[in-house]
Amino acid sequence: MKNSFFNLPLTGLFVFLVSLISCYFLIFFLKKVKIVDTPNSRSNHVSLTPRGGGIAILFSLVIGVFFLNIEDISSIKGFIIPILSIIILSIVSFLDDMKGMSPLIRITLHFTTVSCTLVYCFNDFLFFYGYLSPVLDKISIIIIWVYFINAFNFMDGINGISFVETSTITIGIYLLSLIDTLPDVYGAYSFILFCAVSGFAYWNLIQGKIFLGDVGSVSLGFMLGGLLLKVYEQGFPFVALILPLYYIADTSITLLKRIFKKEKIWKAHSSHYYQIGYRGSQSLKKTLSIIAIGNLFLIFCALIFDNVIGYMAFPVVVFQIYFLKKIGTIKE
Numbered sequence: 001m002k003n004s005f006f007n008l009p010l011t012g013l014f015v016f017l018v019s020l021i022s023c024y025f026l027i028f029f030l031k032k033v034k035i036v037d038t039p040n041s042r043s044n045h046v047s048l049t050p051r052g053g054g055i056a057i058l059f060s061l062v063i064g065v066f067f068l069n070i071e072d073i074s075s076i077k078g079f080i081i082p083i084l085s086i087i088i089l090s091i092v093s094f095l096d097d098m099k100g101m102s103p104l105i106r107i108t109l110h111f112t113t114v115s116c117t118l119v120y121c122f123n124d125f126l127f128f129y130g131y132l133s134p135v136l137d138k139i140s141i142i143i144i145w146v147y148f149i150n151a152f153n154f155m156d157g158i159n160g161i162s163f164v165e166t167s168t169i170t171i172g173i174y175l176l177s178l179i180d181t182l183p184d185v186y187g188a189y190s191f192i193l194f195c196a197v198s199g200f201a202y203w204n205l206i207q208g209k210i211f212l213g214d215v216g217s218v219s220l221g222f223m224l225g226g227l228l229l230k231v232y233e234q235g236f237p238f239v240a241l242i243l244p245l246y247y248i249a250d251t252s253i254t255l256l257k258r259i260f261k262k263e264k265i266w267k268a269h270s271s272h273y274y275q276i277g278y279r280g281s282q283s284l285k286k287t288l289s290i291i292a293i294g295n296l297f298l299i300f301c302a303l304i305f306d307n308v309i310g311y312m313a314f315p316v317v318v319f320q321i322y323f324l325k326k327i328g329t330i331k332e
Contacts, residue, residue, distance in 0.1 A: 008192075011064060011192065014063070015060045015061070015063060015192055015195040015196050017199065018056075018060040019060035019198070019200055020203075022059050023202070026052060026053060026056050026210065027050050027203065030052050030210070031048075035050060035052055035098055037211055049209070051097050052210075052215055053200045053211060054215040055094070056199065056200055057196045057200050058086070058090055058216075058219060061193060064196060065079075065189070068188055081120035082117050086219055086222060088109060088113055089109065089218055089219055089222055090218075093213070093215040093218040093219065097214050097215055110146045111142065113222070114149070114222070117226065118138060119138070121226070121230075122233060127140070127237075145225045148224075149225060150221070151221070151248065152165070152220060152221030154251060154272070156211075156212050156217040157270075157272065158278050158284060158287065159205050159211075159284060160201065160204060160284065161274060162212050162216070163198070163204065165246070166193065166194065166224065167295075168298060168299060169244055170190040170191065172239075172243045172303070173190040174191045176231075176236075179303070181236070182234055183234070186231065224244070245316075246317050249321065250272050258271060273321045273325055273328075277325065279328060280328030286327055290323045290327070294319065297312070297316045298317075301316065
């Protein structure tokens, strides 16, 4: 891995190009087979748009992982359960993109894949440091991980937002590995994931020609959740909270508001703060800028997490939500 880490920029460039080119062909294929997102009253787009760009991300990521382990290909065996989990999640999510699927089936598979991966990858590690019994400890983290997967999926509602959030988490972990806070391996995989999503972002954020789809958002939520738990396992739970804090805050506050209003929380809606901001301003640039600038501060807070600066992450998210609401005109 050390040699691969040294050649990481070259591997990352290759992964980016594979993702970029794959997305180009996916746009035509998805249109041809009519896997498209049709605008409705809640949509933030006005034309039929292919969904399923996550396929290109996963394809390029597989190639990147192969090159990172090319000197010791047998080491990939250590990832067999996570890989199988991602394959299962991506297939089911793509079928959901194609023709829809029962929420019960989806959530059951989320819990199953997360449970298997958690037991396989984290062994006997206690996330609550013994305050809970081992069984309750694992159950709690499984619920949190599944919540994060679905939060990531729910938040994927405008072009570029998943790229911004993925970049925040992966760049944060990569920088922490550069300053030797985290092992090189986490930085390497985070960098490769960033490159894979960047190739997709060209067609999604800049061109607006393809959506991530559940095949992308669910898989990304699973992988990013796993990376954050690995950061937690290394002894940095605060960092694991800071990096995805905006997504967690927007999702959780919106969920609590809907519960308080006695709305059906499983029904689609447009109540997230990024949706309020975008709908009110009709400006993708303003909406993403508020999120991205705030997230840059979150990365900074994560890098200096062991003093008072780390706690500045919380007011940063408050300001993100405040400004998103400010540029919006939807009455709550």
